[in-house]
Amino acid sequence: MSSSTHFPDPSSFQQQSNNFISWLEGSPGVKVNSKILLADLRATGAGRGIVARTNIEEGEELFSIPRSLILAVQNSDLKSLLPQDVENLGPWLSLMLVMIFEYLKGPSSQWAPYFQILPTQFDTLMFWSAAELQELQASAIVDKIGKQGADESILESIAPVVRANPSLFPPVGQLSSYEGDAGAAALLELAHMMGSLIMAYAFDIEKSEDDDDEMNDADDSYMTDDEEEQLSKGMVPLADLLNADADRNNARLYQEEESLIMRALKPIRENEEIFNDYGEIPRADLLRRYGYVTENYAPFDVIELSLRDICQTAGLPTDDLESQPRLQFLDEHEVLEDGYVIPRPLNNATLEDILPAELVVLLTTLSQTPEEFEQRRSRNKLPKASMDAKQAALLYKVLQTKQSQYATSLAQDTQLLQSLSPPQSPASLEGSSRRLKMALQVRMGEKEICQAVLAMLDSITAA
Numbered sequence: 426m427s428s429s430t431h432f433p434d435p436s437s438f439q440q441q442s443n444n445f446i447s448w449l450e451g452s453p454g455v456k457v458n459s460k461i462l463l464a465d466l467r468a469t470g471a472g473r474g475i476v477a478r479t480n481i482e483e484g485e486e487l488f489s490i491p492r493s494l495i496l497a498v499q500n501s502d503l504k505s506l507l508p509q510d511v512e513n514l515g516p517w518l519s520l521m522l523v524m525i526f527e528y529l530k531g532p533s534s535q536w537a538p539y540f541q542i543l544p545t546q547f548d549t550l551m552f553w554s555a556a557e558l559q560e561l562q563a564s565a566i567v568d569k570i571g572k573q574g575a576d577e578s579i580l581e582s583i584a585p586v587v588r589a590n591p592s593l594f595p596p597v598g599q600l601s602s603y604e605g606d607a608g609a610a611a612l613l614e615l616a617h618m619m620g621s622l623i624m625a626y627a628f629d630i631e632k633s634e635d636d637d638d639e640m641n642d643a644d645d646s647y648m649t650d651d652e653e654e655q656l657s658k659g660m661v662p663l664a665d666l667l668n669a670d671a672d673r674n675n676a677r678l679y680q681e682e683e684s685l686i687m688r689a690l691k692p693i694r695e696n697e698e699i700f701n702d703y704g705e706i707p708r709a710d711l712l713r714r715y716g717y718v719t720e721n722y723a724p725f726d727v728i729e730l731s732l733r734d735i736c737q738t739a740g741l742p743t744d745d746l747e748s749q750p751r752l753q754f755l756d757e758h759e760v761l762e763d764g765y766v767i768p769r770p771l772n773n774a775t776l777e778d779i780l781p782a783e784l785v786v787l788l789t790t791l792s793q794t795p796e797e798f799e800q801r802r803s804r805n806k807l808p809k810a811s812m813d814a815k816q817a818a819l820l821y822k823v824l825q826t827k828q829s830q831y832a833t834s835l836a837q838d839t840q841l842l843q844s845l846s847p848p849q850s851p852a853s854l855e856g857s858s859r860r861l862k863m864a865l866q867v868r869m870g871e872k873e874i875c876q877a878v879l880a881m882l883d884s885i886t887a888a
């Protein structure tokens with residue numbers, strides 16, 4: 426999130442913050458420590474955030490939100506107004522439907538002052554144009570956005586409920602209903618707004634008091650197929666106004682029987698920002714889910730090598746299982762993947778530390794002569810996951826192929842980045858420039874990993 430443009434009615438930004446805090450503090454059971462402040466961080470590109478007014482001690486309670494105030498399926502009237510069980514839609518779609526319902530209620534919703542401070546525009550990859558996405562070049566993240574699948578789920582599961590209950594879901598703007606192309610487009614827009622809020626703001630809500638929790642787990646899109654195993658999701662006012670910046674985490678949400686309580690994890694000094702933990706996420710994923718990146722997440726960057734590219738580089742005519750006995754053999758042993766993730770080598774990491782065993786086994790299997798492979802197959806035994814010159818040479822070529830798929834070099838990107846953010850420019854670029862800068866940071870991180878791993882392979886291939 427950059428600035429005003431992401432929020433409804435940016436001219437009343439502070440007024441909306443004040444209204445929200447008044448609403449919150451006036452709600453039964455809410456406690457907010459007077460040492461914290463809901464701050465305007467638009468100048469640094471971070472929207473709203475929570476800042477310490479004065480020094481806070483380790484373990485101190487920052488605020489407490491009763492479970493009844495969570496915007497969740499269990500707390501909305503919608504479940505008693507519909508004949509079907511909303512929860513059957515799964516955690517993502519059920520919360521999405523409830524949020525659309527509450528949002529369309531306008532001022533009569535219990536959560537109206539909360540909706541007033543939530544953004545309506547996002548920089549998450551779901552909202553990037555094709556030209557903006559192209560700036561990510563060969564990053565594997567481009568194939569993980571899942572827009573089409575999300576559209577299909579919304580039209581299949583949400584649209585029929587909305588269309589069958591026009592009194593609960595009044596059409597927006599000039600629309601007379603959510604039928605037809607215009608109706609479907611409006612509904613998709615609403616649903617994506619709620620889906621994006623859930624992705625970047627919602628928490629997994631535990632049923633009982635005994636455990637603590639972090640922001641929700643990284644799912645590939647809004648909706649995934651293993652929904653049954655997921656906890657129910659809820660929007661927790663105030664708790665979701667904490668930003669995050671990798672290891673600057675200094676607070677955590679604890680889920681107790683009656684309330685969700687945010688506590689300081691360490692002493693926090695006056696004027697310091699209070700940060701939650703979104704996890705050790707590569708910048709590509711941070712951009713996909715949260716729509717921002719910072720340098721502090723660079724250590725968690727990864728590159729992903731696709732099975733297809735590896736097969737092609739190894740000279741296999743296709744990566745089709747049916748026609749490729751080597752791939753079939755690996756699949757039978759459950760070590761074949763569509764893509765292989767290599768993390769950034771940090772702190773003198775060795776190849777052994779960073780290369781997934783499955784990748785090494787694949788490289789070995791693809792490097793074997795037909796006789797060597799037949800021998801392995803007849804013994805039904807996977808090769809050892811250790812690198813020698815042959816596998817290293819193949820991986821070297823795969824990485825060079827990967828590098829060549831990025832339209833620009835790391836040196837060119839470095840120059841471009843400098844031209845985009847000269848020291849005198851403000852931290853928060855707007856619109857497409859901001860997206861271009863974030864895409865640059867993501868693709869540069871990936872190119873740096875490619876280069877670093879190539880340098881590590883040099884010693885083996887030269888031997």
Ligand SMILES: C[S@@+](CC[C@H](N)C(=O)[O-])C[C@H]1O[C@@H](n2cnc3c(N)ncnc32)[C@H](O)[C@@H]1O
Binds near residue numbers: 666668670
């Ligand atoms: C849980 S919300 C935090 C509250 C949010 N800043 C707001 O104003 O509504 C998560 C969103 O905050 C923004 N954000 C979080 N941490 C950030 C950071 N370190 N820098 C910039 N934006 C950040 C991103 O837009 C992210 O999607």
